[in-house]
Amino acid sequence: MQSQNRPDLLDLVHPSWVPVFEPHRATLNQIWGQLEVERAQGHQILPAAPAILRAFRQPLDRVRVIIVGQDPYPTPGHATGLAFSTAADVTPLPASLRNIAHELQTDVGAHLKNGDLSHWEHQGVLLLNRALTVRAGAAGSHRGLGWQEITSAALAALGRRLAPLVAILWGRQAQQLRPLLGAHPVLNAPHPSPLSAHRGFFGSRPFSQTNELLIQFGLSPIEW
Numbered sequence: 001m002q003s004q005n006r007p008d009l010l011d012l013v014h015p016s017w018v019p020v021f022e023p024h025r026a027t028l029n030q031i032w033g034q035l036e037v038e039r040a041q042g043h044q045i046l047p048a049a050p051a052i053l054r055a056f057r058q059p060l061d062r063v064r065v066i067i068v069g070q071d072p073y074p075t076p077g078h079a080t081g082l083a084f085s086t087a088a089d090v091t092p093l094p095a096s097l098r099n100i101a102h103e104l105q106t107d108v109g110a111h112l113k114n115g116d117l118s119h120w121e122h123q124g125v126l127l128l129n130r131a132l133t134v135r136a137g138a139a140g141s142h143r144g145l146g147w148q149e150i151t152s153a154a155l156a157a158l159g160r161r162l163a164p165l166v167a168i169l170w171g172r173q174a175q176q177l178r179p180l181l182g183a184h185p186v187l188n189a190p191h192p193s194p195l196s197a198h199r200g201f202f203g204s205r206p207f208s209q210t211n212e213l214l215i216q217f218g219l220s221p222i223e224w
Helices: 015-040 095-108 145-158 208-216
Strands: 065-069 126-129 166-169 186-189
Touching: 015 145, 065 095, 065 145, 095 208, 166 208, 186 208
Parallel strands: 065 126, 065 166, 166 186
Antiparallel strands: none
16 A cells, blocks of 8 residues: 555556556565665665656656666765766766766767767657665665566566567676577676776677667667
């Protein structure tokens, strides 16, 4: 049963995702309850509550590319609910996003105007973190909160689709989802954080490879 003051979290996602998450409603409510406890203890939770499930506002059947990371930016003002994306006015860019921008330019010659990646989302790119929240200033603080069940359910639903799909999994946590994606092509690379970007993220060419696969599927490439 919903708390009187607690929103129905499935109202925050596109209706096409509701059947995917309905079997996990108890976990969602449990996570939300823990977030309420942490807020009451004085912790700031990122991103803001209305944006926590923002990635799933995109209709399930529009997704043609998935980019999976780890967890939201722990710096207040950075996390938007879309993995790796920030608001357009954030400067300087978070280090991971600077590395993504560097690889993007090297790979396909494209330049990010700012940190807002919603133009990728609008083309069917699902920007998803493995955990969907974090305590401010504490990277990885919500990896044991239960979000993995939710994000695994999302990837499994996409993996079962027959429609073409390309997955980009950055980092070990994201790559744990590989078995859920069935026969869909997967591009693996280290996470773009400064700790691992030089271990194989740079030079991995995810953007050009994704577009090559989409063209093979008869789909238009992403305008990165």
